[in-house]
Amino acid sequence: MPRPRQPGRHRRPEPLVAPEDAPALVLAVPGTPSSATRSLADEVVSIARSELPGLDARIGHLEGDDEFPSLTSVLAHAAEERTVRFEQARAAGLDVKEPDGPVAVVVPLLAGPDSALLRQVRQAVMDSRVAAELTDVLGPHPLLAEGLHVRLSEAGLARADRARLFTVATAADGIILASVGGDEAVQAAGITGMLLAARLAVPVMAAALDQEGSIASVAEQLRGSGSQQLALAPYLIGPEIDASLIEEAAKEAGCSAAEALGPYPAIGKLALAKYTTALGIAPQQAQSTPAH
16 A cells, blocks of 8 residues: 655655856857757756756857857856846845856866866856856766766667676677877776776776877777777767767777767766855755745
């Protein structure tokens, strides 16, 4: 028999909502804008909004144009809107304080560090002349290792479960974790790679897509240590590079490749976590304002 509903403290808690007048979360999207990258970014901010209703989440492209707003213009627009809201409230006779603190928290849509892209983000923030806080990139993080595992299993290159209750004939016994951003990115990817190796119980080594010979060298090392069937896992969200580079790297390594992380649900959650951490508010503290 179903248990009866419990009154009082056993009721479901009120849903969390973003604090009133909180800064905007602005997702900084790298790469050449396209409808595909915009769709991906839309899914990421949709996930973030579902985790924190009332969140003002926006998308700014590093290489924006008339169709895809640039990060600089999105930040300027957010600042302008906040000023208008304040002036309207004051004109209505409300006792409101002039807004202080950041207008926005900028979260780079990057799994790992890429100094060239992060310089672009910082420059765009400076060009906007808006008080904005810039967070770290999304990784390394266990949720990214989970996402990589899912993408590999979707491509038939890894077992979907950890318990190995069934086998996959094409499952790889060595993983090349492909990053962009040079040595710093390879080191950061290596941390997530250790988490992925623990999940799959196979060796995982990080390599750089943007360093000549890096992919081939790591493939050789894995084969030299006994791996027979390799797979390439892009430690990327997607917009950072041309997708053809992943295909070329897989050919160079002589193996199959999984899809990039894309709008995996964890990406939206990690973006929101960067936002709440920057503001010093834990998600459980983001309560709605009491009704008057």
